Amino acid sequence: MKTLKNIESSPTVKLDTNTFNSTDETSNMTDAKNHLPLTRANISKAHEIIKPYIHRTPLLTNTTLNTIASTPQSVSDLAGTPWEDSSTTTPANPKIRFWFKCENLQRIGAFKARGAFHALIRVIEEQGEGEVRRRGVVTHSSGNHAQALALAGKTLNIPTHIVMPSISTPSKIASTQSLGANVVFSGSTEPERTAVMKEIQQRTGAIFVPPYDHPDIILGQGTTGLEMEAQFEEAQQQQGKTLDAVFTPIGGGGLNAGVATWFSEPAKEGGKKTLVFGAEPSFEGADDCRRGLAAGQRVSAVSSKTIADGLRTPVGLNNWAVISDPSKVAGVYSVTDDQIKKAMKLVLERMKVVVEPSAVVGLAVCLFDEDFRRRVEEEGGDEGWDIGIVFSGGNTTVEAIAALFGAN
């Protein structure tokens, strides 16, 4: 296990203030005026900081999925979709080469480890190790952020309190506890959760590390983009060759905002920019970001039971500011739960890697959305596009897979 010694000797940004202010109803981890700007340079610095603690996950290719994506959908594939009546046009015929960034193989099985380590180390830098160790940190999550913060706390020897709904999956509760976190149960509603968080903070002084809506989280998740750029260039053995596009899922939006920040400037001055896209489930309105962009206003509440359970959250404020900037995010698409299942089946059976439903929404857009596929055909031409897909996580169970694909 790494100790804080490693951190202190690594090249980090030292801030000149060490203040702590409460914001809103919770003691937030950093004062707004100390926030690092969302830049490529700050993602590089975040990467230096978290590198000893995270995996450089592989960037995989798969010829079978390339072939499927580069084959036009049939008329029967398109029946029942918005494109079924294109009697005058033929289905799109794009040429696609995928590059899958396997954050399902990241520590705790999801990209969330990046943001959690970055945010926790930044708190320690700002407030001092002794202070943070004395007070501890707290968050609310029933999912991957819970385990990510628990792991970061265990690694850096900081007490961690995780508020989880008492109805959470027993396996998730057990994993979070096995990482040494103090799991505290709450009801499932927002007020119930907040009440428990407040109680913990009043009793312990614990500092809140939010799951997605914070610049330090965004910068941490953005290191995914940094690695993809480097790994693609290595694989091509051609300096300066860049991905044409990258897809990430959008739940709270931290991953998409981080990756979009990384690719907001070209790798080489005057070089080509990689376009960043987002993907969401459309089921019961979980495509809040896409709808918000269409309406010109962020949608602040979502209530959906989409199978992509990591993506049931509305986009956070900090993340919205990035994602709604068309110079940073080139478009957000949505897919049905049935399309998510089809994509997940292909990944498990053809690539032989386990992904959770949330991980494959970007792949599903590339396979099934005729508008996006037409864009690749038109802009990519004979050359086609190299498309990076972030597999955001792999935290599912064989029982959950059985529930999705069983006979019942």
Next chain:
Amino acid sequence: MKTLKNIESSPTVKLDTNTFNSTDETSNMTDAKNHLPLTRANISKAHEIIKPYIHRTPLLTNTTLNTIASTPQSVSDLAGTPWEDSSTTTPANPKIRFWFKCENLQRIGAFKARGAFHALIRVIEEQGEGEVRRRGVVTHSSGNHAQALALAGKTLNIPTHIVMPSISTPSKIASTQSLGANVVFSGSTEPERTAVMKEIQQRTGAIFVPPYDHPDIILGQGTTGLEMEAQFEEAQQQQGKTLDAVFTPIGGGGLNAGVATWFSEPAKEGGKKTLVFGAEPSFEGADDCRRGLAAGQRVSAVSSKTIADGLRTPVGLNNWAVISDPSKVAGVYSVTDDQIKKAMKLVLERMKVVVEPSAVVGLAVCLFDEDFRRRVEEEGGDEGWDIGIVFSGGNTTVEAIAALFGAN
């Protein structure tokens, strides 16, 4: 696609005869007197021959699985097993570090690609490209060998006939056909299958490429061991450091015999030898090899519906000669279908890679067999053992996973 040009320029063994004899009831691929001896050197040559056509699959580690394997089983774990009455002894406490050879990520999703390419290229060397292309090759298989030979035939432009029971899974039939093979259906019994094979051979002159019981197949599968040895040494960054043990599944026995042939001599003169073990399912007597070793005589027929459907076959004659040699194979263990399911769940959920049930029998032995675990504790001591596990294949479907782990 590679052409035969590549093959002919690669360093291969040229034989001085070019004869073809019929054996038994089928035209076999090589005359027995041309068989290459089962040696390390001939596996190295096989590797040179097939390298352009196969993946060098990764050798993965996983700390969670190491921790689970290095923790004693509890008394409740042992209830209902042969070790439940060990009231006088405590459960074994071995120290195990796993090295997973991911042949589930091999081409066509299984190690079978190695043997099929080697066998087909050897037939071409012996009988001439024109002759083999004119006659074609034939085999019977409802599983991974069917797809492996179909891929080799497609790659090397040789017509391939695959006899499959008409009750085979539609997805397997489709995959084999999509690789360009001529799939011919038969009944499910041995005589029905043989009749269809014979008819094809009489009509076309097709040469039989057996699924496992042939030296060229064994040498091809043995390249798995060659790669494991090299990859382990690379990962250790310590020349001459060897795995303590390697497990492979035993169905027909080609993989185990090949890997045991590779490790039958130490990597360095006077160095330590890697012990090779086999693993089988015990359900309905599918552990024919273990039973045969106990009785001192090969069991020649098996009828089992174990979930490890790749391991329902009795060990072939050539393979038995290797596996029953205690200087080559140090032991064969069996596990229950329930233990196979438990190991499969761990691999899918913790390692996030998809394996078929047959792939995890060796892992299941290391996790659950107290006799083997005691051996590691005693022989490995504080240092423990580095154990290579061959994940033989990943050809399953989400529906099959659902059937194994669903509520019903």
